[in-house]
Every structure is written in structure tokens, then in C-alpha cells.
Amino acid sequence: MTHIRDLDPSASPLDYYGAELRRLREAADLNQKQLGSIIYCTGSLVGQIETARKVPTREFSERVDAALGTEGAMSRLVGLVLRSQLPSWFREYAELEARATYISTYQAQVVYGLLQTTAYARALLEVDNPGKVDEMVAARLDRQRILAQDTPPVLWVVLDESVLLRDVGGRKVMRDQLAHLLDFLQRPWVKIQVLPFTVGQHTGMMGSFTLLRSDQDPDLLYVESYDSGHVTANSTVIRERSLGYARLQAAALSPEDSAALIARVMEERYGHQSGPDEQDVA
Helix, strand or coil: CCCCCCCCCCCCHHHHHHHHHHHHHHHCCCCHHHHHHHCCCCHHHHHHHHCCCCCCCHHHHHHHHHHHCCCCHHHHHHHHHHHHCCCHHHHHHHHHHHHCCEEEEEECCCCCHHHCCHHHHHHHHCCCCCCCHHHHHHHHHHHHHHHHCCCCCEEEEEEEHHHHHCCCCCHHHHHHHHHHHHHHHHCCCEEEEEECHHHCCCCCCCCCEEEEECCCCCCEEEEECCCCEEEECCHHHHHHHHHHHHHHHHHCCCHHHHHHHHHHHHHHHCCCCCCCCCCCCC
């Protein structure tokens, strides 16, 4: 059994979650191993989460709720825990993104976070966060839940062609990521366009940016640098970037032609042939 240590529930959402899990388990007169067997995990994992040494997943929380009859309490709490794993400067944007009804984004280097696969996100995040990659991947994937809502936001993404060609994580990771993008063809509220190299100079060359529209907030522009994010509702800036985004959409390939290019790159650049540069990520 994992060594029991005192937790300060007020220290962080993760500590609070651990303390609540322990309280509820003990109230049910179960030890860690017994609870683990009920929710199909090890007692050690239960102990690590209770002592705030490991971040719980949403699936783990749902199983705890079902096992202990907590009426969704842990599933609600895990959202706070996962958001707390995001960089502090990014949390405001994540909250605004979750409330948005229309998201327009231009991505110059990587696939937008809401469309990333687990392996692609892991390959990106482990570059600078090798000791915290599991937690950060879980937090990034949790953001994607807004696309599974009954009324998801409209998401329009313009990807620079370089995003398709930059080998993130190895051939298999990229093949699966591009296939994942193609899966969104079946979702009418998600549109993906590719801005080809042949366009030359364009209005997005200063870098990636995102426009958010919602019923609760004014129209917003989000941009980020290496260690900070900036949100503005300045009407002049919003007008300028909205026009810039419309120009990017007009210059980019149509969604249908973009899908054809994505499929071609997936097969020609990341096909099933193996080689010494293969870097599959678990």
C-alpha cells in the first residue's frame, strides 16, 4: 500500500481531489487495493492519486463515481484538476475557448490543440516538459471535450502547409495525426483548410493567432509567445485580424482540396514503409 501522508486540501485542486478520494474510499470501508479492483486499476495507482503524486484521468473519476455512488462529484472535480495542469498563463484562454461558440484559428507550426492526437500532443509536450508530460497531455486532451458537446462550437482552422510536413514524433505519429484530421470531414461544424507554400507572403506571417466569438464575451483575439499568452478585445485589433483571417481563408485551399492534400501527404510522406527515422511514441 502506498504510504499515507497528510494532504492540505487547500494546497491545490490535485491535493483536494486526493483528500476527497481518500475520504470517500474510507467512508465506503474500502482499502486502496479493494477500490482498485472495483475500478479496474491497481491499489498503487489509487494510492498515488490519493497522495497527489499522480493526476487522475476523467475515466478514472467516472469509475470512482460509479463505484462509490458519489453522483458525479469526482467527475466534476477532475475538470478543475486537469485545468490546473495547464500553464498558468494559458488557463484564461482555455476557459474562454470552452465558452466560445465560434473559433477561428491560423496555425503556422503545429496542429491546433483541439485537433491533436494523444501521441502528437505527447511528442510536442515532452520536448520542454519531460517530467510532467502525462499531466499536460491529459489536460490538453480534456480541452477537446468541447467538440463532443451536444452543441459544439464551430471550429474553422487554417493550417500552414509546413504543419503537415514537420515530422512531430515520427512517421506513425504523423500518419495517425493526419488521418485524425481527415476524420473531421464528417463533422459539419469543423472546417480545415491548408494554406499552401505557393501563396508566398501572406497576412499570417507574424505567427499563429485565434479569434473567439461567444454569447458571453466580446469578440477576442488570442496570441502567445514562448511563455505567455495575450488576450485582447480591442475592437481595432479584432477588426484588423478578422480581415486578415478572411484573407487567409480566401488564399487557402478549399476544405475539399485541403483534405486531398492532407491525404496525399499522409500516404507519400508518412506511408507504411519503415526506416531508421521511425520514432513511434507510445
